Amino acid sequence: MAKYTTKEERMYLRIRNLCGLLGIILPVLAIFSASIAAHPGDDWWWSLSATYYQTPALVGVLVPACIVLISYIGYNATDNLITSAAGISGLGIVLFPCKVSWIPDGTPVGFFQVPIEISHYIHAGCAALFFFTIAINSIFQFTKSRNTMTERKKLRNKVYRFCGYGMLALEVVFIITRVTPCPGYWTMILEILLLLLFGFAWLVKGRAFPFLNDTEEDLHGGERG
Numbered sequence: 001m002a003k004y005t006t007k008e009e010r011m012y013l014r015i016r017n018l019c020g021l022l023g024i025i026l027p028v029l030a031i032f033s034a035s036i037a038a039h040p041g042d043d044w045w046w047s048l049s050a051t052y053y054q055t056p057a058l059v060g061v062l063v064p065a066c067i068v069l070i071s072y073i074g075y076n077a078t079d080n081l082i083t084s085a086a087g088i089s090g091l092g093i094v095l096f097p098c099k100v101s102w103i104p105d106g107t108p109v110g111f112f113q114v115p116i117e118i119s120h121y122i123h124a125g126c127a128a129l130f131f132f133t134i135a136i137n138s139i140f141q142f143t144k145s146r147n148t149m150t151e152r153k154k155l156r157n158k159v160y161r162f163c164g165y166g167m168l169a170l171e172v173v174f175i176i177t178r179v180t181p182c183p184g185y186w187t188m189i190l191e192i193l194l195l196l197l198f199g200f201a202w203l204v205k206g207r208a209f210p211f212l213n214d215t216e217e218d219l220h221g222g223e224r225g
Contacts, residue, residue: 012206014206015072015206016202016203016206016207017202017203017207018065018068019065019068019069019072019202020198020200020201020202020204020205020208022061022062022065022068022199023196023198023202024196024200024203025061026061026195027048027191027192029060030058030061031045031048033051033054034051034054034055037055038054039054040054041101041102043100043101044100045188046184046187046188047184047187047188047191048195049093049123049127052094052097053097053103058094059094062093062094065087066086066087066088066091069086069087069090071087072087075144078141079137079141082133082136082137083133083137085133086129086130086134086137089126089133092129092130093123093127094111095111096112096119096123097109097116097119098123099117099120105117128171131194131198132167134164134167134201135163135164135167135171137164138164139165140164142160142201142205143157143161150214152213153214159212160204160205163200163201163204164197166197170190170193170194170197173190174190
């Protein structure tokens, strides 16, 4: 496999892998920690966002991931804008908590202590923007190459596009569940799938899977990853 020996290369790989790992472990930590906490309502497990009120897992994992995204230096200004927008909108998810059945309307919540029904709409908008920008980044930025388009790079691009278009499709499904009589727990399912796609794309970008990485012979000195 191709070796990445400079400090800058190793740093970027670690950042990408950290971001991907945080996306993967967030559902696990949030659900597990919420499951062993006191349950304020029967629908506590219908949304990862709802675990905000039971466990610090959501804040503890999502905030570092967003800081990584905001701090990430991409290949160009567009790359930086997309990841920064994702990071800022991700912070909005935790700064403005969602609405839950066991907290009445008008109750101040979140960092800015706004009424929960208002916070919910801001939360939903931030979540939609977060996954939209992550999807766009995966589809259009991760798939770029400086020079040589190797066979493994083509394979990675298929993975990036699958993850990106998958996230966009799931967002459409999420909207459908909001306007049709779907079970409430569909929110949890869709959130988990979105985070898994997000995390997997960033792990591939971080070269976490050796069978997808280029060999020395593949690179020819110009492939971006």
